[in-house]
Amino acid sequence: MLKHLKILTFVLCVAAISFFTKTFLNQNSTYIVKYLISKGILPITEKDYYQIFKSENIPSYNISPSDVLQQGNGIFFLETTDRMEEPSLVLCSIESAARLYPDRPVVFFMKGLDDIVNVDDEKKARERYPTLSFYKNIYIFPLRLDKVFADTPLLAWYEKVDPKRENYWTNVKADACRIALIWKYGGIYMDTDVISIRPIPEDNFLAAEHATSMSNTVFGLSPHHNLMWEFMENFVQNYRGNVWGFQGPTLFTRVVKKHCGVLNFTSVDHLKCANVSYFHPERFYPMQYGSWGKYYEVWKDLPTFNNSYGLHLWNYMNKGRKFMMVGSNTLVEHLYQQYCPSTYESILKNVTSHH
Structure with missing residues (x-):
């Protein structure tokens, strides 16, 4: 019974x-x-x-960046051109962050990506990059500038700017996107030429590139942080798109200087001002821009980068002249092997299959 x-x-x-x-x-x-x-x-x-x-021929439920980023702890990467075939350094940067922060969403916004309507679309987008699809905390979404700038001071600027007259349009729109996204969602922004090697211990931080200038390569702030709103307002009010970096590192430098004066680092320890931590250049720039080529050289003794959270490889200085080569024994090859092994293995298999 x-x-x-x-x-x-x-x-x-x-x-x-x-x-x-x-x-x-x-x-x-x-x-x-x-x-x-x-x-x-x-x-x-x-x-x-x-x-x-x-x-039933009914699509799966919708998914949006807001769904993924609602906790305010996302890690952001951007592709502001229509490029879809990403260089290995981009994939390595994203993979290294996903490995280092397994409990945080790592989101790659791509301008050339078709609209994401549902979960299946997002999965298909991720599957375009097999080395990333293994990581369940990586999400790929289309970058729509009008949506990114909506409800921010940047929208009025975007609606009147003429990209055809801009000398550095790709860079300027990338500068604008990153501050708008961090304002809206909060979290950490990283350029796609930054290899993450140690967890960043602070939630609200900016990083110095040199002793007297700030960087917008890596930074993190909580959602709707007043400093990020000030960045957006200053971006529009003092817009000079014809000057390299004026809307990026120079923007960050002039706003920080207004609040904190010139930062004086006496050690690699963080400085504090207005409830934000300011990182020593060693944290992400252990090699300054004039030494970027050393990443692509063979080292007798590999550096430990003990004072660094991430390594900026200065891709805009490189301009595609040097790549990670399997078997080269260069510093960058060792970095790939350690911090983005899936990307490295994919390159290795590709090289092996062509021999």
């Missing part, structure tokens, strides 16, 4: 699930089903959920 009762209960549960699912599907209320599943009210797996929706 008890056995038959259990069977009857199971059948009724299945029937109830089927009824509710069909009802919600007919109402196109896919988000309700997602919510019920996430709360355990509908005890079916996401795999089953996707199969149900596909069989």
